[in-house]
Amino acid sequence: MKVIKNSPDLPRRRFVQGLAAGGVVLGMAPMFRPAQAASLGTLTGDAPVLSGTEFDLVIDETPVNFTGKNRMATTINGSIPGPTLRMREGDEVTIRVTNRLKEATSIHWHGIILPYQMDGVPGISFPGIAPGETFTYKYKLEQSGTYWYHSHSGMQEMTGMYGGLIIDPAEAETIQADREHLVLLSDWTDENPMRVFGKLKNQGDIYNFNQPTVFDFFRDVSSDGLMSAMNKRQMWNDMRMSPTDLADLSSETLTYLMNGTTPNGNWTALFKQGERVRLRFINGASNSFYDVRIPGLKMTVVQADGLNVEPVTVDEFRFGPGETYDVLVEPEAEAYTLFAQAMDRTGYARGTLGTREGLSAVVPELDPPQWLAMADMMGDMGGMDHSGMDMGAMAGMDHGAMDMGAMSGMDHSSMDMGAMAGMDHSGMNMGAMSGMDHSAMAGGLAKASSEVRHARSEYGPSVDMRVDTPRTNLDDPGVGLRNNGRRVLTLADLRTPGGPMDPRPAEREIELHLTGNMERYTWSFDGVEFGSSTPVHLNFGERVRIILHNDTMMTHPMHLHGMWSELENPDGSFQVRRHTIQVQPAQRISFLVTADAMGRWAWHCHLMFHMDAGMFREVMVS
Numbered sequence: 040m041k042v043i044k045n046s047p048d049l050p051r052r053r054f055v056q057g058l059a060a061g062g063v064v065l066g067m068a069p070m071f072r073p074a075q076a077a078s079l080g081t082l083t084g085d086a087p088v089l090s091g092t093e094f095d096l097v098i099d100e101t102p103v104n105f106t107g108k109n110r111m112a113t114t115i116n117g118s119i120p121g122p123t124l125r126m127r128e129g130d131e132v133t134i135r136v137t138n139r140l141k142e143a144t145s146i147h148w149h150g151i152i153l154p155y156q157m158d159g160v161p162g163i164s165f166p167g168i169a170p171g172e173t174f175t176y177k178y179k180l181e182q183s184g185t186y187w188y189h190s191h192s193g194m195q196e197m198t199g200m201y202g203g204l205i206i207d208p209a210e211a212e213t214i215q216a217d218r219e220h221l222v223l224l225s226d227w228t229d230e231n232p233m234r235v236f237g238k239l240k241n242q243g244d245i246y247n248f249n250q251p252t253v254f255d256f257f258r259d260v261s262s263d264g265l266m267s268a269m270n271k272r273q274m275w276n277d278m279r280m281s282p283t284d285l286a287d288l289s290s291e292t293l294t295y296l297m298n299g300t301t302p303n304g305n306w307t308a309l310f311k312q313g314e315r316v317r318l319r320f321i322n323g324a325s326n327s328f329y330d331v332r333i334p335g336l337k338m339t340v341v342q343a344d345g346l347n348v349e350p351v352t353v354d355e356f357r358f359g360p361g362e363t364y365d366v367l368v369e370p371e372a373e374a375y376t377l378f379a380q381a382m383d384r385t386g387y388a389r390g391t392l393g394t395r396e397g398l399s400a401v402v403p404e405l406d407p408p409q410w411l412a413m414a415d416m417m418g419d420m421g422g423m424d425h426s427g428m429d430m431g432a433m434a435g436m437d438h439g440a441m442d443m444g445a446m447s448g449m450d451h452s453s454m455d456m457g458a459m460a461g462m463d464h465s466g467m468n469m470g471a472m473s474g475m476d477h478s479a480m481a482g483g484l485a486k487a488s489s490e491v492r493h494a495r496s497e498y499g500p501s502v503d504m505r506v507d508t509p510r511t512n513l514d515d516p517g518v519g520l521r522n523n524g525r526r527v528l529t530l531a532d533l534r535t536p537g538g539p540m541d542p543r544p545a546e547r548e549i550e551l552h553l554t555g556n557m558e559r560y561t562w563s564f565d566g567v568e569f570g571s572s573t574p575v576h577l578n579f580g581e582r583v584r585i586i587l588h589n590d591t592m593m594t595h596p597m598h599l600h601g602m603w604s605e606l607e608n609p610d611g612s613f614q615v616r617r618h619t620i621q622v623q624p625a626q627r628i629s630f631l632v633t634a635d636a637m638g639r640w641a642w643h644c645h646l647m648f649h650m651d652a653g654m655f656r657e658v659m660v661s
Contacts, residue, residue, distance in 0.1 A: 055294065055295075055302075055385075056294075056301060056302040056303045056386075057105050057294050057296075057300075057301020057303050057304060058104065058301060058303060058304070059301075059303045061103075061104055061105035061106065061294075061300070061301040061303075061304055062119065062300065062301075062304070063101055063102070063103050063118055063119055064101070064103060064104055064109070085221070086118050086120045086121060086123050086202060086223075086298070086299065087123070088122065088123045089122045089123070089124055089125065090124075090125035090126070091126075092126070092130050092132050092133065093133045093135075094122075094124055094132070094133070095134075095135050096115050096122070096134060096135070096136045096146070097115070097116055097117075097136075097137045097139060098113065098114070098115060098137065098138050098140055098190075098200065099113075099114060100112070100113060100139075100140065101113075101117050101119075101199075103199065103227075105227050105229070105294050105296070105301055106301075108229050111198075112198050113140070113144075113190065113195040113199050113200040114199050115200060115201075115202055118299070119225075119296075120199075120201055120202045120203060120223050120225065120298065120323065121200065121202030122202055123203040123204070123205065123221055124202065124203070124204045125205050126180055126204070126207070127180065127207045127208075128180050128182060128207065128208050129179070129180060129209040130179070130180055131177065131178070131179045131180075132176075132178065132179075132180060133175060133176070133177050134176040134177075135173055135174075135175050135176075136168060136173065136175075136176065137172075137173040138168045138170055138171065138172055138174075140170055142170060142192075142193065143161065143166075143168060143192055144167065144192050144200075145159045145160065145165075145168055145190055145192045146159045146176070146190060147159040147160055147188065147189060147190070147191040147600075148176070148178075148186070148188050148204065149187050149188060149204075149361060149598070150187075150344055150361075150618040150619070151178070151180075151204075152181050152182060152601070152602075152603075153179075153181075153601075155601060155637070155639055155640060156638070157176050157177065157178045158601060158640065158641075159191055160191045160600065160640075160641045161191065161192055163639045163640070163657055164638070164639060164640070164641075180206055182206060183206045183208035183209070184205075184206060184342055184344075184345025184347075184363075184365070185204075185205060185221075185319040185320075185342060185363045185365050186203075186204040186205075186206065186345050186363065187201060187202065187204050187321045187323055187363065188201065188204050189201035189202075191641075194232035194236075194325075194647070196323075196325055196647060197226075197232045197325035197326075197647055199227070201223075201225065201323040202223075202323075203221045203223050205221070206345075213347065215315070216315045216367060217310075217314035218309075218310055218311075218316050218317070219317040219318070219319060220308040220316065220318055220319070221298070221319045221321070222297060222298065222308070222319065222321070222390070223297075223298050223321045223323050224296065224320070224322050224323060224331075224379050224388050225295075225296045225299070225323045225324050225325070226288075226293045226295055226324040227293065227294045227295075227296055228292045229292075229294075230292055232647075235288070235292060236648055236651065236652075239560045239648060240560045243284075243287070243558065243559075244557070246286075246287065246289045246291045246292055247283060247284055247286075247289060248289060248291055248385065249283040249285075249383060249408045283383075283408055283410060283411075284557070284592070284593070285382050285383040285411070285519070285593070286327065286328065286381065286382050286593075287326055287593075287648055287649075288326045288327070288648075289381070289383050289385040289386070290385040290386030291385070293326075293327065293381075293386065295327065295381060295387055295388035296388055297379065297389060300390065302386075302387060302402075305391055307390060307391045307392075307393055307396055307397075307398070308377070308390065308391070308392050308393070309393065309394065309395065310392060310394060311394065312370070312394060314370075315367055315368075316367070316368050316369070316370065316392070317341075317365060317366070317367055318338075318366050318368060318392075320364045320365070320366065321363045322358045322360050322361065322362050323360070325360065325646075325647040325648075326360070326646050326648055327382070328357060328358070328360075328381065328382035328594065328596075329358060329379040329380070329381060329388065330380050330382065330520060331355065331356055331357075331358070331364075331378070331379045332354055332355040332356075332378055332525065333368065333375050333377055333378065334375065334376055334400070334401070334403055335372065335375055335400075336368050336369075336370055336375050336392075337352050337353070337354065338352070338353055338354070338356070338367070338368055339351070339352045339353075339366060339367045339368070340352075340353060340356065340364055340365070340366050340532075341365050341366065342363070342364065343363070343365075343615065343617060344617045344618045344619060345363060346535060346617075347536060348533050348534060348535055348536070348615060349533075349534045349535075351528065351532045351533070352526070353526045353527060353532070354525035354526045354527065355520065355523075355525045355526070355527045355528070356527065357382070357516065357517055357520060357527070357621075358621075359594065359595075359619070359621055359646070360596055360647070361596050361598045361618075361645035362619045362621070364528075370392055373393060373395075373398060374392065374393040374394070374398035374399060374400040375391070375392045375393070375400050376389055376390075376391060376392075376399070376400040376403070377390040377391065378402065380405055380406065382517075382519060383408060384405045384406055384407065384408040384519065385408075386405075406519065408519065409518050410518075411518055412518060412521070414510055414515065414624075414625060415518055415592055415624040415625055417506065417508065417625060418507075418508045418509040418510040418625035418627075419508045419509065419510040419511070499566045499567075500556065500559065501554060501556050501559070501561045501566045501568060501653070502554040502555070502563070502566040502590065503555070503556040503557060503559075504555075504590055504591065504592070506588070506590050506625040509589065509625050509626055509627035510625060510626055511626070511628070512531075512609065512626075513530040513608065513614065513628070514529045514530075514531035515529060515623060515626075516528070517594060517621075517623055518624075530606065530614070530615065530621070531608075531614075533614065534614060534615055535613075535614075535615045535616045538613055539605050539616075539631065540603060540605065540633065541582055541605075541631070541633040543582045543633075544582065545582050545583055545584035545631055546581050546582050546583065547581070547583055547584070548583070548584040548585075549575065549584070549586070550585075551565055551575075551586070551587060551656075552564065552566070552588045552589075553587060553588065553589045553591055553595050553597075553644070553654065554566045554590050554591065555590075555591045555593070555649075560648075561653050562591075562644065562648075562649040562650075562652040563653040563654055564654065564656050567653075568653025568654075569653050569654075569656065569657075570653070572657075574639075574657040574658065574659040575642070575656055575659070576659050576661070577632070577634035577658060577659070577660045577661075578634060578661070579634055579661060580634060581633075581634050582632075582633050583632050583633075583634060584607075584630070584631055585604070585629065585630055585631075586627065586628070587620075587622050587627070587629075589622045589625060589626050589627070590625075591624060592624040593624060594622065594623050594624060595622050595644040595646065595649065595654065596619050596620070596621050596644065596645040597619065597620050597622055597642070597643070598618060598619040598642070598643060598644075599632070599640070599642045599658065600642065600658075601636040601640040601658075602633065602634065602635065602640070602660075603617070603618065603632070604616070604618065604620055604630040604631075604632055605630055605632070606620060606628065606630045607629045607630060607631065613631075617630075619645060634660045636660055637660050637661065638659075638660060639657060639658070639660075640657070640658040640659075640660065641655065641656075641657065641658070642655070642656045642657070643655040643656070
């Protein structure tokens with residue numbers, strides 16, 4: 040067996056992009072080996088595909104080497120990702136999962152409608168799978184599309200325990216393509232995940248190396264003046280957040296993977312010129328949002344979370360852990376880069392869509408990281424009293440997502456608009472500001488922000504901010520994607536054909552706030568972490584409107600197990616059906632749920648550390 044040796048002085052670029060062929064180290068039993076073997080004694084590329092109605096999966100520890108350092112991973116049948124399971128709608132499937140670990144394990148079938156006892160969440164739907172035991176999952180498939188599966192035990196998902204799940208429709212496929220590829224994005228850390236979590240508990244921004252620097256301060260002083268530069272820093276200090284705190288983890292500890300392959304490994308999806316190719320994208324990362332594009336090639340989105348949507352053609356889309364998108368492409372050149380950059384712009388996963396192995400196209404430079412904008416801090420500012428605010432503190436901020444029409448009727452007395460020089464106002468509807476009183480604007484934005492955003496005492500120590508006037512728009516692609524010159528997918532673009540599953544209006548409403556405290560690194564619903572919370576009760580068969588109000592300045596991919604979430608427009612009309620919904624900073628969204636699944640279900644943020652830090656609730660349908 041040939042093993043890659045440790046390299047203590049591994050250059051940072053090689054660590055971020057990985058070895059030329061990083062992955063699972065050879066040596067496990069042949070039955071567990073993926074179909075392709077690369078050089079340097081590692082296995083890379085597509086996971087094996089298992090199809091039919093009966094499956095056997097073995098959970099074990101396996102040596103891996105992505106960065107030049109040998110580590111142990113949690114694998115399914117010896118590969119990362121685990122085998123791709125191919126099933127058919129209408130079949131009853133039997134999946135036997137054997138645990139060879141020294142600790143309990145589980146598998147959750149993400150987005151699959153099934154009996155709660157088969158959902159795979161220890162402590163909620165079943166006890167878990169003890170070491171040495173085999174648990175048999177059995178359920179009938181009521182849907183088709185692109186899904187995935189992963190561990191719901193400890194940090195096993197982060198250490199490699201995930202795989203793709205494709206369910207073919209019972210009838211003829213409505214999405215026509217000549218060829219298809221599964222593209223499963225994930226992330227890997229050489230550190231022990233519990234050590235990473237502990238470091239975040241001690242310092243929430245420990246992996247953020249995009250912090251504002253003294254050079255940024257002097258640049259602001261030069262362009263906007265000393266007082267404006269100081270007020271700008273004071274504003275962020277009062278909110279106890281960094282304007283660049285876009286992700287908890289960065290390439291300081293993460294290597295970004297495409298189908299278990301590092302960027303330097305150059306995973307390749309083959310096609311023949313003239314073919315229409317379907318790419319099934321899955322975000323199986325533990326803690327990373329990805330912004331996906333194929334430079335030089337348009338993508339037509341045809342499915343979201345496994346369900347058909349009205350086709351929409353884009354250059355780029357963002358998706359968080361748990362989400363899936365199916366796109367159609369019609370490549371003409373010999374090679375294109377599949378480029379998935381992390382939201383914080385510290386690294387990327389990449390592969391090649393090519394006519395033969397060994398090809399590569401130009402890999403684009405990472406986009407520069409953007410600061411959070413006013414919309415991410417304060418939401419919809421319509422009707423707010425901004426007297427005494429110093430807009431100079433806002434210099435240099437990206438306001439591309441702001442609709443200044445919402446500011447009509449605001450009292451801006453004493454605001455100094457001249458100090459707003461240097462701000463990027465692309466996309467702002469300044470015409471709607473006509474008639475506003477902007478005389479002699481001056482004062483303290485930091486003071487106003489503190490009054491608006493800081494939590495009141497009844498929210499407790501788990502909440503360090505509050506948004507009193509959240510925005511409700513769905514047409515914002517998010518920080519880092521605004522006005523970038525590319526056509527970027529938004530929730531407003533996605534529409535499920537045929538309308539809602541249930542035409543009934545909501546019988547009642549449930550509103551929950553997404554809350555957090557970065558200094559303590561706690562995340563929660565309504566300021567209450569899971570261990571102190573009580574279940575959300577739904578009556579079987581009722582139609583419920585759920586409102587999520589994000590009081591934090593981070594985006595949360597919220598996943599409700601066992602039932603579909605039917606997103607509403609701000610006007611209350613049906614938009615799209617999802618199983619995982621992004622809620623952006625300072626945003627308020629609503630969706631309808633029909634409580635048609637008896638039992639106990641999990642509901643959580645799919646950023647693993649947010650879930651483990653408390654943003655998790657039990658939903659009980661009875």
